[in-house]
Amino acid sequence: MAFIDQQNDDKDFFAFHIKGNKSKPVFSPQQELILATKNFYSLCFIKKGETSFIINDERIQVGQHHLLLTSPSSKVNGASVIKSWDCEIYLIFFNIDFTFKLNFRKDFFDLTKKSLALNNSHIFSLSVQDATNLSNLFKQFIHYEKQGHDYVFRSQIIRCLTEVLVCEIARLANQNINKIPVVPSRKREILANFYLLLKQSFRREHKVQFYALELGITPKHLSVIIKEFTGKSAIELIQNVLVEEAKCLLRQGLSIGEIAKQLHFSDQSFFGKFFKRNVGISPKEFRQKPD
Numbered sequence: 001m002a003f004i005d006q007q008n009d010d011k012d013f014f015a016f017h018i019k020g021n022k023s024k025p026v027f028s029p030q031q032e033l034i035l036a037t038k039n040f041y042s043l044c045f046i047k048k049g050e051t052s053f054i055i056n057d058e059r060i061q062v063g064q065h066h067l068l069l070t071s072p073s074s075k076v077n078g079a080s081v082i083k084s085w086d087c088e089i090y091l092i093f094f095n096i097d098f099t100f101k102l103n104f105r106k107d108f109f110d111l112t113k114k115s116l117a118l119n120n121s122h123i124f125s126l127s128v129q130d131a132t133n134l135s136n137l138f139k140q141f142i143h144y145e146k147q148g149h150d151y152v153f154r155s156q157i158i159r160c161l162t163e164v165l166v167c168e169i170a171r172l173a174n175q176n177i178n179k180i181p182v183v184p185s186r187k188r189e190i191l192a193n194f195y196l197l198l199k200q201s202f203r204r205e206h207k208v209q210f211y212a213l214e215l216g217i218t219p220k221h222l223s224v225i226i227k228e229f230t231g232k233s234a235i236e237l238i239q240n241v242l243v244e245e246a247k248c249l250l251r252q253g254l255s256i257g258e259i260a261k262q263l264h265f266s267d268q269s270f271f272g273k274f275f276k277r278n279v280g281i282s283p284k285e286f287r288q289k290p291d
Helices: 027-038 095-102 106-116 128-145 152-178 186-201 208-215 218-228 236-250 257-262 268-279 285-286
Strands: 013-019 041-048 051-054 059-062 066-070 078-085 089-096 122-125
Touching: 013 128, 041 051, 041 128, 059 066, 066 152, 089 095, 089 128, 095 186, 095 218, 122 152, 128 152, 152 236, 186 208, 186 218, 186 236, 208 218, 208 236, 236 257, 236 268, 236 285, 257 268, 257 285, 268 285
Parallel strands: none
Antiparallel strands: 013 089, 041 066, 041 089, 051 059, 051 078, 066 122
16 A cells, blocks of 8 residues: 555655555656656665665665665665565655655754765664654654544644654664765765755745855855755745745744744845745735634
8 A cells, every 4th residue: 555645746745555466667757757856865765574675776675674865966766666465564754845844843853964964874773662663653754644634633643743853763774874874975964064064044044045154155055055955946945944934834823914023124125025935825824724
């Protein structure tokens, strides 16, 4: 069985639960296309049995209680999956934007910067206890994902479970990465530092020039790196973060004037135009729209 919460090209997080059935494809053609053309990190946890994938033209075998972590430069061939009859796999694809949208503190990005800068794939062997804990988190996540949208607090529960799940995966990855020699990609290190700086500064600093200066490179160099790994320009990422924060503050009931002030727009009118240009509706219309 495999599932995806939404079927659209803009989604930045995909989760799958796969069980042994050699004749059934793991991914639909649409899912394979999305996963092949987007810059995703991936996480594969083998609960039991074994499976293999073709990653960068090399077949990788993964067994029970193993955790496979790949970077966007490691292209996973979705059509190449081979699984044993008894296998049970949890598989996640996400981009770096997704982790940024979650409610993580600065120290999360400090600790995971090395992982985000990886330029290849790694397989980790988990203890029985760690494997059990991770399996239980996935099981809860999938349970709530399957509930209908009329399930009270469904979206809040899924968001909280996602944050716990990502933190546990990050903990396990960093615990294992620190045991092996890792040479990070310089470009990915710049990208990770940019996201960390963006997390700290986006409310006040809206211009690419600020981030480039802080990182010690030119705005053009920063933009080229960001475009290469995310498919978006630097200004698009900055604006995306501002929009997500504005949506969050609107849901919390803050006045539009207060939100404009917190996000350091020159005035309420300028913020309103910015929001409508990026979202398609005004802040007032967004607030009135049902979840």
